[in-house]
Structures are given as structure tokens and as C-alpha cells.
Amino acid sequence: MSAQETRTTTTSADDVARDFSLYDEATMQDPHKVYSELRSRCPVAHSDRDDGFWIATRYEDVIAVTKDAQTYSSKYVMIPRLKFGPDFVDRPPLTADEPRHKVYRKLLQPIFSHGKIQKWEPEIRKICREAVAKVAPLGRCDAATDFAKKIPLGFTCALLGVSPEMEPRFTQWSKDVVESEDPDDAMRAVGDIVAFLGEQLERRMANPTEDLISQLMQSEVDGDKLEGQELLAVLMVVMIAGLDTTWAALSSCMYHLAAHPEDRRRLVDNPDMIPTAVEELLRFYAPVALTRETTTETELGGIKIGEKELVLLSWPAANRDPEIFADPDRVVIDRAENRHVTFGTGIHRCLGSAVARLEIKVAIEEWLAAIPEFELADPATVKYATGHVWGPRVVDVRYPENLCAGRS
Numbered sequence: 001m002s003a004q005e006t007r008t009t010t011t012s013a014d015d016v017a018r019d020f021s022l023y024d025e026a027t028m029q030d031p032h033k034v035y036s037e038l039r040s041r042c043p044v045a046h047s048d049r050d051d052g053f054w055i056a057t058r059y060e061d062v063i064a065v066t067k068d069a070q071t072y073s074s075k076y077v078m079i080p081r082l083k084f085g086p087d088f089v090d091r092p093p094l095t096a097d098e099p100r101h102k103v104y105r106k107l108l109q110p111i112f113s114h115g116k117i118q119k120w121e122p123e124i125r126k127i128c129r130e131a132v133a134k135v136a137p138l139g140r141c142d143a144a145t146d147f148a149k150k151i152p153l154g155f156t157c158a159l160l161g162v163s164p165e166m167e168p169r170f171t172q173w174s175k176d177v178v179e180s181e182d183p184d185d186a187m188r189a190v191g192d193i194v195a196f197l198g199e200q201l202e203r204r205m206a207n208p209t210e211d212l213i214s215q216l217m218q219s220e221v222d223g224d225k226l227e228g229q230e231l232l233a234v235l236m237v238v239m240i241a242g243l244d245t246t247w248a249a250l251s252s253c254m255y256h257l258a259a260h261p262e263d264r265r266r267l268v269d270n271p272d273m274i275p276t277a278v279e280e281l282l283r284f285y286a287p288v289a290l291t292r293e294t295t296t297e298t299e300l301g302g303i304k305i306g307e308k309e310l311v312l313l314s315w316p317a318a319n320r321d322p323e324i325f326a327d328p329d330r331v332v333i334d335r336a337e338n339r340h341v342t343f344g345t346g347i348h349r350c351l352g353s354a355v356a357r358l359e360i361k362v363a364i365e366e367w368l369a370a371i372p373e374f375e376l377a378d379p380a381t382v383k384y385a386t387g388h389v390w391g392p393r394v395v396d397v398r399y400p401e402n403l404c405a406g407r408s
Contacts, residue, residue, distance in 0.1 A: 017045035017055060022079060022289065022312075023181040023386045024049075031390060035317035036329075044301040050079045050181070053291065053310040054300075057317035059324045059341070061301045065292055065313055066346030072292035072311065073097050074348055078178075078388055079291055079310060082186055094237050094348065101347055104234065107219055107226065108351050111212065117354040120155070124359055127154035128366040136370045139401030140377060143254035144247075144392050151363050152246035155355070156239060161211025162200065169196075174243040179387035190236070197235045212238065245287055246356045248391025249342075250363055252285030253278070255395045256331060257364070258376045263333050268372045271365060277333040278360050283340035284331045286316040287391045290344075315341050316390065374399035 020027065020034055027034060035057050038045050043058035056062050065072045074095050076082070093104035110116065131150040135141040153167045169192075176189035197213075204214045216226060216234060226234060257264040267274055291310045298305050305311065319340045320328040343350035350356070374397045376382070383394040 017042070018048045020045075020047040020055060021049040021181075022388060022390075025384075025386055028384050028386045028390060032316065032320065032329075035314055036320065039317055039321060042303075044303040044305075047312075051081075051310075053079055053312050054303075054305055055312045055314060056300065057314050057321075058301060059318040059321035062313050062315065062318040062341065063345055065300065065311060066344065066348070069098060069347055071295055071298050073295050074101075074292060076293045076310060077290040078186075079312065080181075080183055081293075081310070082183055082190075093234060093351075094241070098347065103222070103224065105347070105351070106222075107216070108234070108238075111215065112351045112354060114354045117358055120159075120355075121358060121362065123158055124151070124155055124362050125366065127151055127158070128359075128363045130154075131363075132366050132370045137401065140396070140398040142394055143258065143374075143397045144251035144395040147367065148250040148254055148363070148395075149247045151250060151359050152243050155359060156243060159212050160200070160235075160239065161209050161213060166196075170239070170243060174240050177240055178244050178389045179385055181387070193236050193239065194232050197232050197239070200235075201231070241350075242352045242355060244385075244389040246359055248287035248385060248389050249282060249285065249356065250360050251392045251395055252287070253281045253360060253364060254367070254397070255376075255382060255392050256281060256285065257368075258374055258395065258397045259379070260331070261375070263331065264368070264372075264374075266333060267364070268368050271368070273334060274361055274364055275357075276335070278357060278364065279338045279340065280331055280333050280335045282342040282357075282360075283319045283325070283335075283338055285391065286319045286340065286342040287389050288342070288344075289314045289316060289388055289390070313344075315344065371399050 017034075017038055022028065022031075038055060039057040043056065043061055045055050045057075047053055047055060056065060074097055077095055093101065093108065096104055128151055131147050131154070135146050141147065149171065150167075153170060154164065156170065157164050157166060173189045173193050176185045177193075180186055180189075200213050201217065204217060208214050208217075213235060216231060219226065257267070263277070267277055289312055291312050294305055294307055294309050294311065296307050300311065319325070319342060322328050324339060343353040343356075377396040377398045381394055381396050382392050385391055385393050
């Protein structure tokens with residue numbers, strides 16, 4: 001049954017949704033205008049853009065999809081579908097269904113456990129302090145590119161044991177995979193990533209190290225070792241997943257603190273509030289929306305959906321559902337109860353959530369310690385990314401010059 005045959009949404013809701021695209025620059029400057037309207041008028045709506053897909057904007061519906069992995073497959077998580085080929089498409093953890101996904105999770109969970117990640121705090125703090133030290137004396141910088149981007153890039157290079165000189169290439173690859181509307185751009189980037197990681201594997205076969213690549217080469221789950229394309233796919237997801245997402249989330253935090261001095265000053269005066277504030281900023285500025293593909297005809301939120309159709313799970317929209325969150329369209333930095341789904345739910349809940357939280361927390365701590373007063377230089381220049389990862393790519397801020405160039 002086709003999308004046209006199964007679509008039962010109202011005309012007015014279709015008018016809002018049918019031209020929605022994650023790749024539309026005007027829409028993505030403030031996608032919550034569309035999300036809010038859809039959530040109130042038709043929580044499950046259809047877009048005709050990008051080969052057609054459904055949009056789920058209500059918390060209840062997003063949760064329902066993630067809990068039903070039998071009906072909603074993770075084989076395709078992006079719009080338009082990226083078809084890697086029969087030997088690759090089911091292999092990365094992000095697109096694996098059960099039972100293979102359980103193997104990946106067993107393999108990666110110990111590496112990204114809260115306890116293991118806390119051991120990385122000194123390295124993350126060092127990266128943050130160095131990034132702040134470079135911009136603090138300048139009086140003005142792009143807090144998104146000159147600071148926020150540096151944190152996940154620096155950590156990823158350290159985690160993988162590769163040179164920081166790779167940062168520009170990592171940035172471009174990540175952008176092509178998660179932001180480009182052209183599948184050819186994404187596939188070229190995937191090819192480049194696989195070639196790079198293949199070289200890294202060869203080096204470590206000859207000279208093993210203690211970095212993540214060597215760890216995964218030696219790891220086993222139930223007697224199985226990852227090898228070949230499967231190992232490359234896991235490493236690719238580890239490399240890409242934490243770059244754009246953490247960059248976008250931290251850039252949003254920097255934007256908010258520059259635009260809302262009352263919140264910023266509360267955190268400067270009460271740094272112990274920063275972890276709670278991070279959770280609220282993650283709720284309000286959730287960066288990621290991914291898709292699931294239906295394995296059979298089904299119904300979601302009272303709407304019939306055919307087999308092999310994509311459903312976009314808008315975690316950003318779910319995070320502002322008034323049925324779940326009081327005063328959802330306002331940042332409450334000391335919000336006590338916060339059931340946000342920024343890191344997803346279900347079997348594919350983000351394994352790197354502890355890393356992202358730590359990076360963002362430490363980055364805010366180090367920035368505010370060095371630059372407690374700053375503001376947007378020109379709000380009109382704030383520019384947002386398009387694609388599956390949403391967040392500001394330009395956050396031009398100014399602050400008093402000649403600040404102390406970081407802490408030792």
C-alpha cells in the first residue's frame with residue numbers, strides 16, 4: 001500500500017507537512033515552528049519531500065516507535081535512504097536490528113560506560129582549556145567553530161589515537177554524511193572514511209596500541225571477534241556519531257548562554273548547577289532526528305502507514321511536548337524533572353550519551369571560568385545546519401579583551 005493510499009491526514013495538516021525537509025535552510029533556522037504546529041494539529045504527518053516520509057512529533061508516538069523494533073526497522077536511519085550494499089547496510093550498530101544489534105551493544109557498552117568515560121575527564125578538560133586559551137584574549141570569536149567544534153574533534157582524535165591534523169578531514173566527512181541531501185556526497189565520504197580506517201587497522205596489526213581501534217580489534221563477544229567490513233563499520237559509527245551531534249549541542253549551549261545573560265550569570269555564580277542546566281539545554285536544543293522503516297503496514301497515532309515507509313522520529317519535537325513537559329518552550333535551567341529523549345530511546349539509545357554529557361559539562365565549566373561575560377555580536381549572523389543534526393554553525397560572540405588565556 002502506497003503512502004498516498006494510506007495517508008489519512010487532514011488537508012490543513014498536509015499543507016504544513018508536505019513541503020517539510022530537513023535540508024531546507026529557511027525551515028531549519030527554526031524547525032520548532034513547524035514541529036509545534038504539527039504536534040498540535042496532526043502529530044503524525046506526511047512530507048512529500050526527499051522521496052516522501054512521515055514525521056512523528058509527539059512524545060508518546062516517538063516512544064512507541066522506538067519500543068517496537070519489529071515493526072520499525074533501523075535499517076535506514078536517514079533521509080534519503082543511504083544504500084551501502086548487501087555486505088554493509090545491516091552491519092553498523094546504528095542500522096542493525098536484533099539479534100545482531102545486541103552483539104554490538106555488548107561489545108561497545110563497556111567501552112562507553114559511565115565509569116570508563118569518567119577516566120577521560122582530564123583529557124577532555126585539557127582539550128577544553130586549550131580551546132578556551134586560544135580565543136580568550138581575542139575579545140571576539142565564533143563560539144561554534146572556534147570553540148564548540150574543537151571539543152568533540154579533539155576527543156575523537158584522542159579516543160582513536162590519531163593525529164589532531166585529521167580534524168579538518170573528520171569535519172568534512174561528518175558534514176557530508178549527516179548534513180548533505182545528496183546521497184553521492186555521503187557515499188563518497190563513507191568510502192573515504194573506510195579507506196582511512198582500513199589504513200589505521202593495518203598499522204595496528206603491525207604495531208598494536210592502547211587506543212580504541214586496537215581495543216576493538218582485540219574485543220570478543222560470545223567468542224566472536226569483529227573483523228573486516230563489520231569492524232570498519234563499527235569504527236565509522238564511533239568516529240562520526242559523536243562529532244556533529246556534540247558540536248551542535250554545545251554550539252546551542254553557547255548560543256543560549258550568550259543570548260540569555262540571566263541564565264549565564266546563574267551558572268557563573270552557581271557552577272554546581274551546570275549538570276542540571278546541561279540536561280535542560282539538551283532537552284530544549286536537541287540536535288538529532290533519525291528515521292525508522294516500517295516492516296509491515298501499521299498504525300501510529302491513529303494514522304495508517306504502509307510497509308517500507310520511513311518515519312522521522314523528531315526527538316527535538318518530542319522534547320517540547322506540553323503533555324510531558326511543563327512550560328516546554330522555555331529553558332528552565334534548574335528544571336527538576338526532565339524526561340528528555342535527546343539521546344533516543346529503545347535498543348538504539350545513544351551509547352555515547354555519557355561522553356556527550358561530560359564534554360558539554362566540562363566545556364561550559366571551562367568557558368565560564370575564563371569568559372564569564374559574553375554576548376552575541378550580531379544575532380542575525382547565527383546560522384543553523386541542515387540535515388539530521390540541527391544546531392548553530394555560526395555563533396559570533398564578543399567579550400572583554402585580554403582575558404586570562406585559560407587555566408593551567
